[in-house]
Amino acid sequence: MTDVPAEDPQETLLRLRASIDNIDAALVYLLAERFRATQQVGRLKARHAMPPSDPSREEQQVARLRALAEAAHLDPEFAEKWFNFVVAEVIRHHEAFRTE
Numbered sequence: 001m002t003d004v005p006a007e008d009p010q011e012t013l014l015r016l017r018a019s020i021d022n023i024d025a026a027l028v029y030l031l032a033e034r035f036r037a038t039q040q041v042g043r044l045k046a047r048h049a050m051p052p053s054d055p056s057r058e059e060q061q062v063a064r065l066r067a068l069a070e071a072a073h074l075d076p077e078f079a080e081k082w083f084n085f086v087v088a089e090v091i092r093h094h095e096a097f098r099t100e
């Protein structure tokens, strides 16, 4: 039998934290890109007097994200909460464009 080398917990922690930092950076960039797109949607909606929110679109998005979350072994409740949190901010931006 081959011996498994003893784990150095500090080294393992640092390695995992480096991965977490990379993932957090990617999430920030992805969110920035999402908001860049939604700002354009907000301006478009304001120019054409369209309502800031679209509940039927959100329903479709939630259903899709919940299915994706399940397939990825992510809690679908958490995925939905994250989505609602982001969309609430998007709608706040959309409403601000209407008063510009």
Ligand SMILES: O=C(O)C(=O)C[C@]1(C(=O)O)C=C[C@@H](O)C=C1
Binding pocket: 038, 041, 042, 052, 053, 054, 055, 057, 058, 061, 086, 087, 090, 091, 094
């Ligand atoms: O697709 C739109 O109509 C948007 O305004 C974007 C968005 C989103 O962030 O995904 C935000 C608000 C709407 O209620 C639905 C979706």
